[in-house]
Amino acid sequence: MDNGDSLQSVPDSLHRNQFIQCAACESALQSPGRESVSFLLLDQLTIPLVGCDNHLEEFCSLCGLATEDRAQLLNHRPAGGVNCPSCRHAPHKPQQPVIPVGNGGLAVLACSTHQSDIFSRFHTGLQVRQHLTSSLDAASSDP
Numbered sequence: 001m002d003n004g005d006s007l008q009s010v011p012d013s014l015h016r017n018q019f020i021q022c023a024a025c026e027s028a029l030q031s032p033g034r035e036s037v038s039f040l041l042l043d044q045l046t047i048p049l050v051g052c053d054n055h056l057e058e059f060c061s062l063c064g065l066a067t068e069d070r071a072q073l074l075n076h077r078p079a080g081g082v083n084c085p086s087c088r089h090a091p092h093k094p095q096q097p098v099i100p101v102g103n104g105g106l107a108v109l110a111c112s113t114h115q116s117d118i119f120s121r122f123h124t125g126l127q128v129r130q131h132l133t134s135s136l137d138a139a140s141s142d143p
């Protein structure tokens with residue numbers, strides 16, 4: 001066992017996006033301009049997101065598993081705009097938290113409240129999908 005020294009010396013730039021192996025996500029995150037922002041509509045929430053189309057779709061469908069309603073993805077600002085004033089003013093900067101989705105990653109440009117809202121739905125969605133997959137596996141491997 002070492003003293004954990006290696007944890008302290010990781011530069012921020014290396015630490016961030018380390019898990020992103022999707023070039024499309026990475027380039028979207030590096031230039032989070034207005035036109036690269038998509039919006040996830042879910043349970044009255046409007047969450048601005050940055051990432052590639054594939055991983056946005058995946059994120060959207062996972063979040064949809066965690067709710068009764070349908071999650072919807074828009075690639076333009078919704079007509080009513082973002083209804084949470086704090087989200088609207090959340091900085092559109094690359095240092096926003098990045099959620100690993102598959103081999104890519106999405107930046108969530110929301111206020112901290114709605115960030116944790118959407119994180120928890122995403123995690124629930126992952127669990128639901130895992131459960132569905134494992135029960136399918138169990139069924140198909142049953143002799």
Ligand SMILES: [Zn+2]
Pocket residue numbers: 022023024025026051052053054055103104105
């Ligand atoms: Zn991607």
Ligand SMILES: [Zn+2]
Pocket residue numbers: 084085086087088110111112113114
């Ligand atoms: Zn908000």
